[in-house]
Amino acid sequence: MKRVIDTNVLIAGLIRDSTVRKILISKKFQFFLPEDALEEIEKYRIELTAKSGYTKEEFGKLRDLLLDSITLVSKAEIKPYLEKAEEIMKDIDIKDSSFVATALAINADGIWSFDDHFNKQKEIKIYGVKDLLDEIEEEDYME
Numbered sequence: 001m002k003r004v005i006d007t008n009v010l011i012a013g014l015i016r017d018s019t020v021r022k023i024l025i026s027k028k029f030q031f032f033l034p035e036d037a038l039e040e041i042e043k044y045r046i047e048l049t050a051k052s053g054y055t056k057e058e059f060g061k062l063r064d065l066l067l068d069s070i071t072l073v074s075k076a077e078i079k080p081y082l083e084k085a086e087e088i089m090k091d092i093d094i095k096d097s098s099f100v101a102t103a104l105a106i107n108a109d110g111i112w113s114f115d116d117h118f119n120k121q122k123e124i125k126i127y128g129v130k131d132l133l134d135e136i137e138e139e140d141y142m143e
Helices: 007-015 017-026 039-042 047-050 056-070 073-091 092-104 115-119 131-143
Strands: 003-007 030-034 070-073 108-112
Touching: 003 092, 007 039, 007 047, 017 056, 017 073, 030 092, 030 131, 039 047, 039 070, 070 092, 070 115, 073 092, 073 115, 092 108, 092 115, 108 131
Parallel strands: 003 030, 003 108, 030 070
Antiparallel strands: none
């Protein structure tokens, strides 16, 4: 189950010990993130560290732990799909085109996001936390 995550999912996993973090490290899914999303994390690193309540070192270790569960997709891999993604997202939020391009590039099952605007497009399936939890519970039930 290949899912692209948007930056807010990673941020949620970084600032709070939550269901999101547990899902991210669960190994039940393959998570992918466009590498340029890390620039946004780095841009807000000081604020995120403060919000999380962790020291700079603890925050760095947690970031590395979460990134161990996420495959970064390079700009070069995404580039051939960016034009189509921008067309899909042009009237929604073109800044999120890289997530759609990533999903297209890796043939993902969908995108995990908290942003409702992703639901305005119809090319890529969008998942919420509940969807992923339901899949985990269903898989555990089947074992």
